[in-house]
Amino acid sequence: MSEHVLIVGGGIAGLTLAAALDPSRFRVTLVEERPERAGAGTVLALWRGAMADLDRLGVGERIRAASITSDHGTLRDSHGGVLARHRVPRLCFAPRPELVAAFEAVLPTTVTRLTCEVTDPRALATEVGADLVVGADGVRSVCRQACLRPSGVLAGRGFVARSSHLNPRPVVTEWIALRGHLPGRRPQGPTEWWGPGGVFGVTPGPRGAAWFCAVRTDQPDRRLQAPSLEGALALATNRFGDWDPLLQQVLAEVGGEADVQRILLAPPLRRSAADGLVLIGDAAHGMAPNLGRGANEAIRDATVLAAMLHRHGAKGGPLAFPRRRHATTQVLRLASSVALRTATTSRLAGVRDHVLRMLPQQAPPTG
Numbered sequence: 403m404s405e406h407v408l409i410v411g412g413g414i415a416g417l418t419l420a421a422a423l424d425p426s427r428f429r430v431t432l433v434e435e436r437p438e439r440a441g442a443g444t445v446l447a448l449w450r451g452a453m454a455d456l457d458r459l460g461v462g463e464r465i466r467a468a469s470i471t472s473d474h475g476t477l478r479d480s481h482g483g484v485l486a487r488h489r490v491p492r493l494c495f496a497p498r499p500e501l502v503a504a505f506e507a508v509l510p511t512t513v514t515r516l517t518c519e520v521t522d523p524r525a526l527a528t529e530v531g532a533d534l535v536v537g538a539d540g541v542r543s544v545c546r547q548a549c550l551r552p553s554g555v556l557a558g559r560g561f562v563a564r565s566s567h568l569n570p571r572p573v574v575t576e577w578i579a580l581r582g583h584l585p586g587r588r589p590q591g592p593t594e595w596w597g598p599g600g601v602f603g604v605t606p607g608p609r610g611a612a613w614f615c616a617v618r619t620d621q622p623d624r625r626l627q628a629p630s631l632e633g634a635l636a637l638a639t640n641r642f643g644d645w646d647p648l649l650q651q652v653l654a655e656v657g658g659e660a661d662v663q664r665i666l667l668a669p670p671l672r673r674s675a676a677d678g679l680v681l682i683g684d685a686a687h688g689m690a691p692n693l694g695r696g697a698n699e700a701i702r703d704a705t706v707l708a709a710m711l712h713r714h715g716a717k718g719g720p721l722a723f724p725r726r727r728h729a730t731t732q733v734l735r736l737a738s739s740v741a742l743r744t745a746t747t748s749r750l751a752g753v754r755d756h757v758l759r760m761l762p763q764q765a766p767p768t769g
Protein backbone atom coordinates (compact mmCIF):
# COMPACT_ATOMS: atom_id res chain seq x y z
CA MET A 403 0.00 0.00 0.00
CA SER A 404 1.42 3.44 -0.91
CA GLU A 405 2.37 5.91 1.81
CA HIS A 406 0.83 9.36 1.95
CA VAL A 407 2.90 12.57 2.03
CA LEU A 408 1.28 15.90 2.90
CA ILE A 409 3.31 18.83 1.51
CA VAL A 410 2.49 22.21 3.05
CA GLY A 411 3.52 24.97 0.64
CA GLY A 412 3.57 24.95 -3.14
CA GLY A 413 6.58 27.22 -3.73
CA ILE A 414 9.89 26.07 -5.23
CA ALA A 415 10.57 23.46 -2.51
CA GLY A 416 7.05 22.00 -2.36
CA LEU A 417 6.59 21.80 -6.13
CA THR A 418 10.00 20.20 -6.65
CA LEU A 419 9.19 17.52 -4.08
CA ALA A 420 5.71 16.86 -5.49
CA ALA A 421 7.24 16.49 -8.95
CA ALA A 422 10.07 14.24 -7.74
CA LEU A 423 8.04 11.71 -5.74
CA ASP A 424 7.20 8.48 -7.57
CA PRO A 425 3.38 8.32 -7.76
CA SER A 426 3.49 4.52 -7.67
CA ARG A 427 5.17 4.71 -4.24
CA PHE A 428 3.56 7.80 -2.65
CA ARG A 429 0.18 9.46 -2.53
CA VAL A 430 0.83 13.20 -2.40
CA THR A 431 -1.38 16.02 -1.13
CA LEU A 432 -0.02 19.49 -1.89
CA VAL A 433 -1.53 22.44 -0.02
CA GLU A 434 -0.87 25.99 -1.14
CA GLU A 435 -2.45 29.03 0.36
CA ARG A 436 -1.94 31.40 -2.57
CA PRO A 437 -1.22 29.51 -5.82
CA GLU A 438 -1.12 32.78 -7.77
CA ARG A 439 1.94 33.93 -5.75
CA ALA A 440 4.03 30.81 -6.43
CA GLY A 441 4.84 31.89 -9.99
CA ALA A 442 5.42 35.57 -9.16
CA GLY A 443 8.89 37.10 -8.99
CA THR A 444 11.72 37.97 -11.30
CA VAL A 445 14.87 35.97 -11.92
CA LEU A 446 16.62 33.33 -9.84
CA ALA A 447 20.31 32.57 -10.20
CA LEU A 448 20.60 28.77 -10.40
CA TRP A 449 23.92 27.04 -9.76
CA ARG A 450 25.20 23.75 -11.15
CA GLY A 451 23.86 21.49 -8.36
CA ALA A 452 20.28 22.74 -8.70
CA MET A 453 20.49 22.56 -12.51
CA ALA A 454 21.57 18.90 -12.25
CA ASP A 455 18.51 18.27 -10.07
CA LEU A 456 16.30 19.96 -12.66
CA ASP A 457 17.84 17.71 -15.34
CA ARG A 458 16.95 14.65 -13.26
CA LEU A 459 13.38 15.94 -13.02
CA GLY A 460 13.28 16.35 -16.80
CA VAL A 461 12.89 20.15 -16.80
CA GLY A 462 16.54 21.22 -17.14
CA GLU A 463 16.45 21.82 -20.90
CA ARG A 464 13.23 23.83 -20.67
CA ILE A 465 14.78 26.05 -17.98
CA ARG A 466 18.06 26.49 -19.89
CA ALA A 467 16.13 27.52 -22.99
CA ALA A 468 14.27 30.20 -21.00
CA SER A 469 17.34 31.40 -19.09
CA ILE A 470 20.37 33.56 -19.71
CA THR A 471 23.65 31.93 -18.81
CA SER A 472 26.66 33.84 -17.57
CA ASP A 473 30.09 32.79 -16.41
CA HIS A 474 31.50 35.99 -14.93
CA GLY A 475 30.39 38.71 -12.54
CA THR A 476 31.54 42.15 -11.37
CA LEU A 477 31.63 43.73 -7.93
CA ARG A 478 31.65 47.52 -7.73
CA ASP A 479 31.91 50.02 -4.93
CA SER A 480 29.07 52.44 -4.37
CA HIS A 481 30.50 54.92 -6.90
CA GLY A 482 30.82 52.31 -9.61
CA GLY A 483 34.57 51.61 -9.31
CA VAL A 484 35.46 47.97 -9.99
CA LEU A 485 36.34 46.01 -6.84
CA ALA A 486 36.60 42.58 -8.42
CA ARG A 487 35.81 40.66 -11.56
CA HIS A 488 35.24 36.99 -10.96
CA ARG A 489 34.29 33.86 -12.83
CA VAL A 490 31.15 31.93 -11.88
CA PRO A 491 30.61 28.40 -13.19
CA ARG A 492 27.75 28.67 -15.74
CA LEU A 493 25.23 30.50 -13.62
CA CYS A 494 21.70 30.28 -15.09
CA PHE A 495 19.43 33.30 -14.62
CA ALA A 496 16.04 31.64 -14.79
CA PRO A 497 12.67 33.42 -14.75
CA ARG A 498 10.89 32.25 -11.62
CA PRO A 499 7.47 31.99 -13.38
CA GLU A 500 9.04 29.64 -15.95
CA LEU A 501 10.54 27.49 -13.20
CA VAL A 502 7.16 27.14 -11.50
CA ALA A 503 5.44 26.43 -14.86
CA ALA A 504 8.03 23.72 -15.59
CA PHE A 505 7.34 21.99 -12.26
CA GLU A 506 3.59 22.22 -12.83
CA ALA A 507 4.05 20.58 -16.26
CA VAL A 508 5.73 17.48 -14.78
CA LEU A 509 3.57 17.18 -11.66
CA PRO A 510 1.93 13.74 -11.64
CA THR A 511 -1.82 13.96 -12.24
CA THR A 512 -2.31 11.88 -9.10
CA VAL A 513 -1.20 14.77 -6.83
CA THR A 514 -4.17 16.11 -4.85
CA ARG A 515 -4.15 19.93 -4.76
CA LEU A 516 -5.76 21.88 -1.93
CA THR A 517 -5.97 25.66 -1.77
CA CYS A 518 -6.15 26.80 1.84
CA GLU A 519 -4.05 28.23 4.66
CA VAL A 520 -2.78 25.48 6.92
CA THR A 521 -2.93 26.48 10.57
CA ASP A 522 -2.41 23.09 12.21
CA PRO A 523 -0.32 20.78 10.02
CA ARG A 524 -0.60 17.75 12.32
CA ALA A 525 -4.40 18.04 12.49
CA LEU A 526 -4.56 18.27 8.70
CA ALA A 527 -2.28 15.23 8.41
CA THR A 528 -4.67 13.26 10.61
CA GLU A 529 -7.65 14.50 8.61
CA VAL A 530 -6.22 13.44 5.23
CA GLY A 531 -4.52 10.33 6.63
CA ALA A 532 -0.94 11.37 5.83
CA ASP A 533 2.07 9.41 7.12
CA LEU A 534 4.41 12.37 6.82
CA VAL A 535 4.11 16.18 6.78
CA VAL A 536 6.69 18.10 4.77
CA GLY A 537 6.91 21.75 5.81
CA ALA A 538 7.78 23.57 2.57
CA ASP A 539 5.93 26.67 3.70
CA GLY A 540 8.67 29.27 3.51
CA VAL A 541 10.46 31.36 6.07
CA ARG A 542 7.29 32.16 8.07
CA SER A 543 6.65 28.38 8.30
CA VAL A 544 3.65 27.40 10.36
CA CYS A 545 5.05 23.85 10.31
CA ARG A 546 8.21 25.02 12.08
CA GLN A 547 6.21 27.05 14.54
CA ALA A 548 3.70 24.28 15.20
CA CYS A 549 6.45 21.84 16.07
CA LEU A 550 8.44 24.01 18.44
CA ARG A 551 6.75 25.04 21.64
CA PRO A 552 7.64 28.58 22.76
CA SER A 553 9.89 27.04 25.40
CA GLY A 554 11.89 25.35 22.68
CA VAL A 555 11.12 21.97 24.20
CA LEU A 556 10.35 19.22 21.74
CA ALA A 557 6.85 18.96 20.44
CA GLY A 558 8.00 16.00 18.40
CA ARG A 559 11.03 13.98 19.47
CA GLY A 560 14.38 15.31 18.29
CA PHE A 561 13.26 18.77 17.19
CA VAL A 562 15.23 21.38 19.06
CA ALA A 563 15.94 25.06 18.49
CA ARG A 564 19.36 26.28 19.62
CA SER A 565 19.12 27.33 23.23
CA SER A 566 19.96 30.95 22.43
CA HIS A 567 17.26 31.01 19.74
CA LEU A 568 14.32 29.23 21.28
CA ASN A 569 11.79 31.15 19.29
CA PRO A 570 10.61 29.27 16.19
CA ARG A 571 9.26 32.44 14.62
CA PRO A 572 11.20 34.06 11.77
CA VAL A 573 13.98 36.48 12.64
CA VAL A 574 12.77 39.91 11.49
CA THR A 575 15.69 41.93 10.14
CA GLU A 576 15.94 45.67 9.58
CA TRP A 577 16.50 44.97 5.86
CA ILE A 578 14.04 45.54 3.03
CA ALA A 579 14.50 43.85 -0.36
CA LEU A 580 13.14 45.30 -3.60
CA ARG A 581 13.32 43.66 -7.01
CA GLY A 582 11.94 44.08 -10.48
CA HIS A 583 12.51 43.84 -14.22
CA LEU A 584 14.31 46.35 -16.38
CA PRO A 585 13.09 45.62 -19.91
CA GLY A 586 15.28 46.29 -22.91
CA ARG A 587 18.84 46.29 -21.61
CA ARG A 588 20.71 43.06 -21.09
CA PRO A 589 23.94 43.26 -19.09
CA GLN A 590 26.68 40.78 -20.01
CA GLY A 591 26.86 39.33 -16.52
CA PRO A 592 25.68 40.02 -12.99
CA THR A 593 26.97 43.18 -11.29
CA GLU A 594 26.66 44.12 -7.62
CA TRP A 595 27.35 47.47 -5.99
CA TRP A 596 28.41 47.26 -2.34
CA GLY A 597 28.29 50.21 0.04
CA PRO A 598 27.29 51.37 3.51
CA GLY A 599 23.76 50.32 4.41
CA GLY A 600 22.87 48.91 1.00
CA VAL A 601 23.59 46.50 -1.81
CA PHE A 602 22.34 46.79 -5.39
CA GLY A 603 22.44 44.17 -8.13
CA VAL A 604 21.64 43.94 -11.81
CA THR A 605 21.55 40.56 -13.53
CA PRO A 606 20.78 39.42 -17.06
CA GLY A 607 17.17 38.36 -17.46
CA PRO A 608 15.00 37.05 -20.27
CA ARG A 609 13.15 40.37 -20.42
CA GLY A 610 16.43 42.32 -20.54
CA ALA A 611 17.73 42.81 -17.04
CA ALA A 612 16.49 42.15 -13.55
CA TRP A 613 17.47 44.32 -10.60
CA PHE A 614 17.32 43.90 -6.86
CA CYS A 615 18.50 45.82 -3.85
CA ALA A 616 18.58 45.50 -0.09
CA VAL A 617 18.33 48.61 2.08
CA ARG A 618 18.70 48.93 5.84
CA THR A 619 15.71 50.71 7.31
CA ASP A 620 17.44 52.04 10.44
CA GLN A 621 14.08 51.82 12.20
CA PRO A 622 14.17 50.50 15.75
CA ASP A 623 10.80 48.74 15.34
CA ARG A 624 11.21 45.83 13.04
CA ARG A 625 7.79 45.05 11.70
CA LEU A 626 7.08 41.72 10.06
CA GLN A 627 5.51 43.40 7.06
CA ALA A 628 7.49 45.35 4.48
CA PRO A 629 6.61 49.00 3.84
CA SER A 630 4.54 49.95 0.79
CA LEU A 631 6.25 50.09 -2.62
CA GLU A 632 6.22 53.89 -2.43
CA GLY A 633 7.80 53.85 1.04
CA ALA A 634 10.43 51.30 0.01
CA LEU A 635 11.25 53.20 -3.18
CA ALA A 636 11.66 56.43 -1.23
CA LEU A 637 13.99 54.61 1.15
CA ALA A 638 16.04 53.16 -1.72
CA THR A 639 16.16 56.44 -3.64
CA ASN A 640 17.47 58.14 -0.53
CA ARG A 641 19.98 55.36 0.29
CA PHE A 642 21.40 55.13 -3.22
CA GLY A 643 21.13 58.88 -3.91
CA ASP A 644 24.89 59.51 -3.94
CA TRP A 645 25.89 56.12 -5.37
CA ASP A 646 26.63 55.29 -9.02
CA PRO A 647 24.14 57.44 -11.06
CA LEU A 648 23.11 54.29 -12.98
CA LEU A 649 21.26 53.06 -9.89
CA GLN A 650 19.15 56.20 -9.71
CA GLN A 651 18.21 55.65 -13.37
CA VAL A 652 17.09 52.11 -12.58
CA LEU A 653 15.00 53.24 -9.61
CA ALA A 654 13.47 56.08 -11.64
CA GLU A 655 12.15 53.51 -14.14
CA VAL A 656 10.54 51.20 -11.58
CA GLY A 657 6.89 50.56 -12.39
CA GLY A 658 4.13 49.06 -10.26
CA GLU A 659 5.61 45.60 -10.92
CA ALA A 660 8.41 45.87 -8.36
CA ASP A 661 8.22 43.49 -5.44
CA VAL A 662 8.96 44.62 -1.88
CA GLN A 663 9.58 42.39 1.10
CA ARG A 664 11.19 42.56 4.48
CA ILE A 665 14.14 40.18 4.74
CA LEU A 666 13.19 37.47 7.22
CA LEU A 667 15.51 34.68 8.29
CA ALA A 668 14.74 31.26 9.71
CA PRO A 669 16.01 30.88 13.27
CA PRO A 670 18.98 28.55 13.66
CA LEU A 671 17.77 24.96 14.16
CA ARG A 672 19.67 22.01 15.53
CA ARG A 673 17.52 19.62 13.51
CA SER A 674 15.02 19.96 10.75
CA ALA A 675 13.02 16.75 11.25
CA ALA A 676 10.77 15.45 14.00
CA ASP A 677 8.32 12.59 14.38
CA GLY A 678 6.29 12.59 11.21
CA LEU A 679 7.46 16.03 10.08
CA VAL A 680 10.38 17.37 8.09
CA LEU A 681 11.22 20.93 7.02
CA ILE A 682 12.69 21.84 3.63
CA GLY A 683 13.60 25.06 1.82
CA ASP A 684 13.18 28.44 3.51
CA ALA A 685 11.11 26.84 6.29
CA ALA A 686 14.32 25.16 7.47
CA HIS A 687 16.95 27.72 6.49
CA GLY A 688 15.44 30.94 5.13
CA MET A 689 18.51 33.08 4.49
CA ALA A 690 19.56 36.54 3.37
CA PRO A 691 19.46 36.72 -0.44
CA ASN A 692 23.12 37.73 -0.82
CA LEU A 693 24.60 34.41 -1.87
CA GLY A 694 21.74 33.66 -4.30
CA ARG A 695 21.33 30.22 -2.77
CA GLY A 696 17.83 30.04 -1.21
CA ALA A 697 15.95 28.57 -4.17
CA ASN A 698 18.95 26.39 -5.09
CA GLU A 699 18.94 24.85 -1.62
CA ALA A 700 15.14 24.44 -1.73
CA ILE A 701 15.51 22.42 -4.96
CA ARG A 702 18.41 20.39 -3.50
CA ASP A 703 16.46 19.70 -0.27
CA ALA A 704 13.42 18.47 -2.16
CA THR A 705 15.46 16.26 -4.49
CA VAL A 706 17.46 14.70 -1.66
CA LEU A 707 14.33 14.21 0.48
CA ALA A 708 12.58 12.49 -2.44
CA ALA A 709 15.57 10.15 -2.83
CA MET A 710 15.59 9.40 0.92
CA LEU A 711 11.85 8.71 0.90
CA HIS A 712 12.20 6.37 -2.07
CA ARG A 713 15.02 4.53 -0.30
CA HIS A 714 13.81 4.49 3.31
CA GLY A 715 10.05 5.18 3.17
CA ALA A 716 8.00 7.83 5.01
CA LYS A 717 9.37 6.79 8.41
CA GLY A 718 13.07 6.35 7.66
CA GLY A 719 13.43 9.06 4.99
CA PRO A 720 13.03 12.04 7.35
CA LEU A 721 15.70 10.57 9.63
CA ALA A 722 18.19 10.07 6.79
CA PHE A 723 17.49 13.45 5.18
CA PRO A 724 19.03 15.79 7.82
CA ARG A 725 22.29 13.82 7.75
CA ARG A 726 22.65 14.82 4.10
CA ARG A 727 21.40 18.40 4.22
CA HIS A 728 21.10 19.99 7.64
CA ALA A 729 24.68 21.08 8.38
CA THR A 730 25.29 22.44 4.86
CA THR A 731 22.15 24.53 4.79
CA GLN A 732 22.62 25.91 8.31
CA VAL A 733 26.16 27.00 7.36
CA LEU A 734 24.83 28.66 4.20
CA ARG A 735 22.14 30.43 6.24
CA LEU A 736 24.85 31.88 8.46
CA ALA A 737 27.21 32.63 5.55
CA SER A 738 24.52 34.60 3.72
CA SER A 739 24.10 36.88 6.75
CA VAL A 740 27.87 37.36 6.89
CA ALA A 741 27.81 38.18 3.16
CA LEU A 742 25.10 40.80 3.74
CA ARG A 743 27.14 42.40 6.53
CA THR A 744 30.34 42.30 4.50
CA ALA A 745 28.68 43.91 1.51
CA THR A 746 27.12 46.73 3.52
CA THR A 747 29.63 47.52 6.26
CA SER A 748 30.70 51.14 6.68
CA ARG A 749 33.32 50.54 9.39
CA LEU A 750 35.36 47.97 7.47
CA ALA A 751 34.57 49.13 3.94
CA GLY A 752 38.10 50.46 3.32
CA VAL A 753 39.77 47.19 4.34
CA ARG A 754 37.22 45.11 2.43
CA ASP A 755 37.65 47.14 -0.78
CA HIS A 756 41.44 47.01 -0.48
CA VAL A 757 41.39 43.21 -0.11
CA LEU A 758 38.97 42.77 -3.02
CA ARG A 759 41.09 44.98 -5.30
CA MET A 760 44.18 42.91 -4.43
CA LEU A 761 42.53 39.68 -5.61
CA PRO A 762 43.48 38.38 -9.07
CA GLN A 763 40.96 39.89 -11.47
CA GLN A 764 39.27 37.39 -13.76
CA ALA A 765 38.31 39.37 -16.83
CA PRO A 766 35.19 38.35 -18.74
CA PRO A 767 35.89 36.27 -21.83
CA THR A 768 36.06 38.30 -25.03
CA GLY A 769 34.49 37.45 -28.37
Ligand SMILES: Cc1cc2nc3c(=O)[nH]c(=O)nc-3n(C[C@H](O)[C@H](O)[C@H](O)COP(=O)(O)OP(=O)(O)OC[C@H]3O[C@@H](n4cnc5c(N)ncnc54)[C@H](O)[C@@H]3O)c2cc1C
Nearest residue numbers: 411413414415435447520539540683684694695696697698
Ligand atom coordinates in the same frame (compact mmCIF):
# COMPACT_ATOMS: atom_id res chain seq x y z
C1 LIG B 1 15.43 39.71 -3.34
C2 LIG B 1 15.59 38.21 -3.36
C3 LIG B 1 16.39 37.64 -4.35
C4 LIG B 1 16.59 36.25 -4.36
N1 LIG B 1 17.39 35.73 -5.32
C5 LIG B 1 17.65 34.40 -5.32
C6 LIG B 1 18.52 33.82 -6.32
O1 LIG B 1 19.02 34.50 -7.22
N2 LIG B 1 18.77 32.49 -6.24
C7 LIG B 1 18.23 31.71 -5.26
O2 LIG B 1 18.51 30.51 -5.22
N3 LIG B 1 17.38 32.22 -4.32
C8 LIG B 1 17.09 33.54 -4.32
N4 LIG B 1 16.23 34.06 -3.40
C9 LIG B 1 15.62 33.16 -2.38
C10 LIG B 1 14.44 32.34 -2.92
O3 LIG B 1 13.45 33.19 -3.47
C11 LIG B 1 13.83 31.51 -1.77
O4 LIG B 1 14.86 30.88 -1.04
C12 LIG B 1 12.91 30.41 -2.32
O5 LIG B 1 11.81 30.98 -2.99
C13 LIG B 1 12.43 29.50 -1.18
O6 LIG B 1 11.50 28.57 -1.67
P1 LIG B 1 10.51 27.81 -0.67
O7 LIG B 1 9.64 26.97 -1.53
O8 LIG B 1 11.28 27.19 0.42
O9 LIG B 1 9.66 28.96 0.03
P2 LIG B 1 8.60 29.96 -0.65
O10 LIG B 1 9.02 30.35 -2.02
O11 LIG B 1 8.41 31.05 0.35
O12 LIG B 1 7.26 29.10 -0.77
C14 LIG B 1 6.48 28.76 0.34
C15 LIG B 1 5.06 28.57 -0.14
O13 LIG B 1 4.27 28.11 0.97
C16 LIG B 1 3.03 28.79 0.97
N5 LIG B 1 2.56 28.83 2.35
C17 LIG B 1 3.15 29.47 3.40
N6 LIG B 1 2.47 29.27 4.53
C18 LIG B 1 1.42 28.47 4.19
C19 LIG B 1 0.36 27.91 4.95
N7 LIG B 1 0.25 28.13 6.27
N8 LIG B 1 -0.57 27.15 4.31
C20 LIG B 1 -0.48 26.91 2.97
N9 LIG B 1 0.53 27.41 2.21
C21 LIG B 1 1.47 28.18 2.82
C22 LIG B 1 3.34 30.17 0.42
O14 LIG B 1 2.19 30.80 -0.14
C23 LIG B 1 4.42 29.87 -0.62
O15 LIG B 1 3.87 29.65 -1.92
C24 LIG B 1 15.98 35.43 -3.37
C25 LIG B 1 15.17 36.00 -2.39
C26 LIG B 1 14.96 37.38 -2.38
C27 LIG B 1 14.10 37.99 -1.31
